[in-house]
Amino acid sequence: MNKLIQLADMSSSCRAEEEPARLISLFSLSVSPALILLPKHTAAKNIALATTDWQRIILLHTQKDLSFLKNMTHLFPTVSGISCLKPSRRKSGWMDGRPYDYRKIKITFGTDYGCCFVDLGRTRVMAQVSCELVAPKESRPNEGIMFFNIELSPMASPAFEQGRQSELSVKLNRQLERCLRNSKCIDTESLCVVSGEKVWQIRVDVHMLNHDGNLMDAASIAAITALCHFRRPDVAIQGDEVTVFSPEERDPIPLSIYHMPISVSFSFFQQGTYLLVDPCEREERVMDGLLMIAMNKHREICSIQSSGGIMLLKDQVMRCSKIASVKVSEITELIGKALENDKKARKAGGRCGFAESIPQERITALKMEESPVEMMDVTERANDIVQKAEAPPQT
Amino acid sequence: MEVCGSSNVSLREFGCEQSLLSRPDGSASFIQGDTSVLAGVYGPAEVKVSKEIYDRATLEVLIQPKVGLPSVRERSQEQCVRETCEASLLLSLHPRSSLTLILQVLHDDGSLLSCALNAACMALMDAGLPMSCLFCGVTCAIDTDGQIITDPTAAQEKESRALMTFAIDSTEHRVLMSSTKGSFTVHELQQCIAVSQKASEKIFQFYRDSSGLSTIQNPQ
Numbered sequence: 001m002n003k004l005i006q007l008a009d010m011s012s013s014c015r016a017e018e019e020p021a022r023l024i025s026l027f028s029l030s031v032s033p034a035l036i037l038l039p040k041h042t043a044a045k046n047i048a049l050a051t052t053d054w055q056r057i058i059l060l061h062t063q064k065d066l067s068f069l070k071n072m073t074h075l076f077p078t079v080s081g082i083s084c085l086k087p088s089r090r091k092s093g094w095m096d097g098r099p100y101d102y103r104k105i106k107i108t109f110g111t112d113y114g115c116c117f118v119d120l121g122r123t124r125v126m127a128q129v130s131c132e133l134v135a136p137k138e139s140r141p142n143e144g145i146m147f148f149n150i151e152l153s154p155m156a157s158p159a160f161e162q163g164r165q166s167e168l169s170v171k172l173n174r175q176l177e178r179c180l181r182n183s184k185c186i187d188t189e190s191l192c193v194v195s196g197e198k199v200w201q202i203r204v205d206v207h208m209l210n211h212d213g214n215l216m217d218a219a220s221i222a223a224i225t226a227l228c229h230f231r232r233p234d235v236a237i238q239g240d241e242v243t244v245f246s247p248e249e250r251d252p253i254p255l256s257i258y259h260m261p262i263s264v265s266f267s268f269f270q271q272g273t274y275l276l277v278d279p280c281e282r283e284e285r286v287m288d289g290l291l292m293i294a295m296n297k298h299r300e301i302c303s304i305q306s307s308g309g310i311m312l313l314k315d316q317v318m319r320c321s322k323i324a325s326v327k328v329s330e331i332t333e334l335i336g337k338a339l340e341n342d343k344k345a346r347k348a349g350g351r352c353g354f355a356e357s358i359p360q361e362r363i364t365a366l367k368m369e370e371s372p373v374e375m376m377d378v379t380e381r382a383n384d385i386v387q388k389a390e391a392p393p394q395t
Numbered sequence: 396m397e398v399c400g401s402s403n404v405s406l407r408e409f410g411c412e413q414s415l416l417s418r419p420d421g422s423a424s425f426i427q428g429d430t431s432v433l434a435g436v437y438g439p440a441e442v443k444v445s446k447e448i449y450d451r452a453t454l455e456v457l458i459q460p461k462v463g464l465p466s467v468r469e470r471s472q473e474q475c476v477r478e479t480c481e482a483s484l485l486l487s488l489h490p491r492s493s494l495t496l497i498l499q500v501l502h503d504d505g506s507l508l509s510c511a512l513n514a515a516c517m518a519l520m521d522a523g524l525p526m527s528c529l530f531c532g533v534t535c536a537i538d539t540d541g542q543i544i545t546d547p548t549a550a551q552e553k554e555s556r557a558l559m560t561f562a563i564d565s566t567e568h569r570v571l572m573s574s575t576k577g578s579f580t581v582h583e584l585q586q587c588i589a590v591s592q593k594a595s596e597k598i599f600q601f602y603r604d605s606s607g608l609s610t611i612q613n614p615q
Contacts, residue, residue, distance in 0.1 A: 111429050111502050115461075122417045126501065130462045153459055155435035155497040157418055162457050205462050207499060209433065210416040365412035366605035370428075371597060372405040 102278045102327060107225055107338040113252065114230035118222040121280060122212035127222035128205045129230040133244070136192070136199040144191020145201040148176050150219055156208035172216055175305060176206070179220055179261050179294040183302035186227065187256040193235055193242060200232060202255070213280035216292055220263040225335050228257055229342070261302040262331050263294040264324040268310050275316075277323060291317070293324040297332040406546045406594060411513075411605050413521040419497075421522020425514035427546060429504035432511045434518035438494035452489040454481055458498045458511065471574075472508055476515055479532075479562040479572045485525040494524065505549040506534040508560045508574060513598065520606060529565040531598040533591040534558065537579055543587060545594050559587050563595035565602075 103121030110117070114129035136143065150172045152160040160166070180186070191200040204226065206219045231252035234245045267279040267287035279287060289308025295301050301321065306312065407428030416422040419435035439452055446453050456477040458469040480496065496518065498511050512532030519526060536547040536555035544551055552558055557577030561570050570588060579587075 110431075111504075115502070124416060126499070128461050151459065153497060153499060154437075154457060154495060155416070155419060155422075155433075155459075155499060158437050158440065158495075203462065207459065207461075209435075209499065210418050212417060366410070366601070368409040368601050368604075370405060370408045 100275070100277050100323070102331075103280070105221070105331065105334060107221070107335060109229060109338070109342045114226050116222050116226040116229055118218050118225065120214060120218040120221070120278070122210060123214060123218045123281075124208075124210040125215070125218040125222045126207045126209055127219070127226035128207075129226045130203050130205070131230075131232045132201050132203065133193065133198050134201045135197060136195075141196035142192050142199075143188040144199040146181050146186060146188065147201060147203045148173065148180065148206070148223070149204070150176055150206045150208070152208050152211075152215075155210070156215075157211040160208075160211070168215075171307075172219060175216055175263070175292060175294075175303070176219055176223060178303045178305075179263050180204075180223060180227075183259075183261050183294070183296075185224070185257055185259050185261055185296075185302075187258060190256050191232075193237070198242065202227075202230075202232075211281060213282070213284050214265055214278050217263050217265050217278060220261070220294065221331060221335065224257075224260045224262065225338065227255060228260070228335070228339055230255055259296040259298060259300070260332055260335065261294045261296045262328045263292050263303070264327050266291040266293070266320050266323075268308070268312070272310055272312055272316060275320070277327065291320055293321055295321070295324050295328045297329050299325050404543060404545050404590060404594075406597060407548075409598075409601055411517055411601070413517055413605070419518075419522075421518045421520070421524070423514050423517035423521050424501070425510055425517055427506055427510045427513070428548060429502055430506055430510045431501040432507070432514040433499045433501055434511070434514035435497045435499075436494065436518045436522040436524070437497075438522065438524065439489040439492035440495070442491060442493035446493065447491045450490050451486040452484075452492045452494050454484065454486065454494045454496065456480065456496045456498070456515075459500065461500050461503070472511065475508060475560075475562075475572050475574050476511055479512060479530055480515060480519065482571050483526050483528050483530050483564060484519065485527055488525050503549065505547045505552045506532075506560075508532060509534040509546070512560075512562050517602065517605070520602070527566075529599065529602060530562050530571055531565070531595050531602070532560060532562050533594045533598070534560045535587040535591060537577070537583055537587070541583075543583075543590055545590060557583070559584070559591075561588060561591045563591055565595075565599050568592045568595060 103123075104119070106119040108117045108119075109115060110128075116127045118125045118127070134145065137145065150169065152166065152169045152172075154160050154162050186202070191202065193199055204223050206223055208215055208219070231247075231254050233247065233252050234250040236243045236245070265278060267276050267283060268274065268289045268291065269276070269287055271288060276283060276287075279290075284290075287308070289306065289310030289312075291312065292303070292305045292307075293301060294303040304317075304321075408426075410426035411423060413423045414421075415424055416433075416435055419437055421436040422434065424431065424433045442453050446455075454477055456473045457465075458473050458476070459465060460469055476496070476498070484494070486494075496515055498514060500507065500511075509532030512530065516530050520529070534546060535558075536544045536551055537557040537559075538544060538551070538555050544555070547555065547558070555577065557575065557579040559573065559575040559579075562572040563569070564571050570591075575584075
């Protein structure tokens with residue numbers, strides 16, 4: 001009962017030459033393995049192969065030679081004429097037709113200070129910074145405390161479960177801590193209020209809202225932007241008395257940030273032959289290994305981590321770091337612009353809430369102005385409720 | 396019967412956006428003034444054997460606060476939202492499946508539970524799940540003078556003597572769920588229910604407009 005399913009090309013919605021065909025529907029066959037092939041005539045040189053294996057759908061990239069299929073024709077008697085596709089070195093050859101570039105990054109801010117949304121393509125991440133006065137660590141009585149928490153919300157992907165510390169969550173948390181805390185990008189000594197007794201604890205919560213690949217980069221951009229955006233309450237010390245002013249009494253003050261480390265992820269395919277910056281979710285599933293370089297705009301590497309067990313040559317790592325420095329300077333510029341725009345908007349006194357950030361022209365969005373509720377017949381209604389209600393049972 | 400003053404019964408500015416996330420089957424973001432909640436729905440999907448129900452779908456609601464981990468307050472809000480959804484979803488159409496509704500608080504400036512209910516309803520609509528009726532959430536606060544305020548801000552909630560949230564259904568405007576805090580008389584409760592029913596008409600009109608179904612008449 002082996003079946004061959006050929007899926008139609010979705011090129012009507014994509015540009016025929018550049019966008020590869022997409023899988024429009026996958027049938028999960030619980031009976032036996034099946035091969036799903038996209039038609040040979042698609043113009044794109046990269047075609048995705050999917051095989052169903054009882055429960056899972058495995059997406060394979062055709063960078064590999066397809067000749068192995070010839071050995072499998074006995075399993076697929078209806079397949080004929082599988083041509084071998086050579087791996088393509090086309091620049092814009094990846095699944096969504098991108099060159100070696102980042103997807104579109106969009107940074108927006110929320111109503112209160114320290115709330116930031118980052119859209120990296122379709123990956124969506126929210127960061128919120130908050131602060132609290134606590135007792136300092138005994139080993140460092142003069143320094144404030146930075147606390148990072150990345151939440152893989154079950155909204156981001158059906159694979160994320162609430163409350164379970166999955167491997168990915170531990171890995172992302174650790175990487176973000178190394179990138180931001182160990183690089184000492186924030187001046188923690190300025191967070192000290194009373195040495196040995198009270199210091200500020202800055203807490204950064206990053207929530208993943210939609211997982212379409214490269215959560216690490218989106219999280220690092222969101223975290224550092226939120227930290228730059230955040231304002232902490234002003235504090236006055238007079239002898240033994242410490243007064244914390246609310247935002248209405250005195251303007252809150254920003255954190256002192258030395259530099260902005262931003263992480264750039266590279267994914268490798270075919271034992272390091274092919275390299276892609278900012279992998280999307282499908283690409284992440286089929287990659288061989290991942291290299292993460294956190295760098296600031298002064299070309300200082302803050303953290304570098306390679307995972308997946310690929311062996312990289314020295315010049316590959318050097319090349320990646322050069323690409324990373326270019327990307328980091330672009331992203332830092334983008335963050336600077338976003339912060340400037342937000343500052344201007346707040347100074348102009350306009351409302352910078354979410355209601356303003358809803359795009360007006362989209363068909364999926366709608367806004368309604370503040371409106372009064374008519375109260376003409378409320379008394380009659382309330383009377384109605386009493387009269388029509390059944391009496392409670394006698395107990 | 397006390398007659399409440401009809402002065403400041405108004406709803407704040409509303410905004411809604413649907414289908415804004417690519418992974419969840421349905422997603423919606425609902426904004427009331429400055430309060431904003433993002434909802435995502437997955438389902439019907441595979442369910443764990445320990446949680447499956449033989450003739451209905453299993454609905455799970457998760458509310459994620461903005462700062463910190465979910466605590467008991469989020470659990471009680473989840474229960475309110477879950478009971479409302481179970482009353483209006485046609486769960487028997489998807490036996491032995493799971494429906495997961497995740498609500499993320501983006502900003503809390505009062506009326507959080509009703510904003511969460513509204514976002515949940517819009518996300519369930521966006522996911523195309525079969526429902527017997529739509530529902531909406533309305534929050535009423537009674538301040539120290541006895542005035543009823545609908546859709547209060549966080550500052551108004553703090554000053555209020557009582558705070559009530561009702562979930563109202565769209566077909567007969569009955570109360571599906573109520574969650575109250577503070578002390579109030581029975582008459583005040585009835586007044587608030589009546590006010591919430593009037594306010595819900597506006598919200599349902601907003602739902603219809605945003606789904607583009609403005610030509611469908613409300614069956615009366």
